[in-house]
Amino acid sequence: MACPCPAWRRGRHGSSPLLNEGKFLMRCPFCGHIDTQVKDSRPAEDHVAIRRRRFCPACGGRFTTYERVQLRDLVVLKSNGRREDFDREKLERSIRIAMRKRPIEPERIDQMVTGIVRRLESLGESEITSRQIGQIVMEALARIDTVAYVRFASVYMNFQAVGDFDRFMAELRPQEIPDETGPS
C-alpha cells in the first residue's frame, strides 16, 4: 500500500503507509508527507490549549500544532457576500501583524485571540459577519495597545483618503488605554 505523499514517491518514506495503528495523521506543511511524529506535547496558554511539537521524518521539517476547544463551528459572512469557515489562524495573523514590534508578550496575544474567539462563539450565531469580527478585534486591541489598534483599524477600515484617517485619529485621542493599575 502506497502513501500518497511525495516522500513515498522519492523513496524517502518510513515503513508505514497512510494509516497506522489508528492514530490521527497530520500532514507535513513543508513536503506534504502524511505521517508526522509528535515529539512533545504540553499545555499552553494556561491550559486552554495543548501545544504539540511535530517532526516530519520525510523532510526533517519541524512545526507546531495546537489543540483547542471549539464551542461552535463558525461561518464568516464577508462583505462581498461570500461565506467561508472561520479561520483562527487568519485572525491571529492579522493581529500579529498589527502587534509587530510592539512590547507585548506572545502569550498575551494568544490569550487575546482565544478571548476574541470565545466572544465570537458566544454571540450565539453560527454565522458572523467580517464586520462583527473587525469590531471585536478593534475593541480588544484598543484595550491592549493603541498603536496596534490604529494599525489594525487603518487596514480594516480601508481608508480611502488621508482626511478620513485624520478624523479617525482625532476621535481616537481622547480614548486612552484603560489604567490597569487602578484600585481593584
Ligand SMILES: [Zn+2]
Ligand atoms: Zn515533510
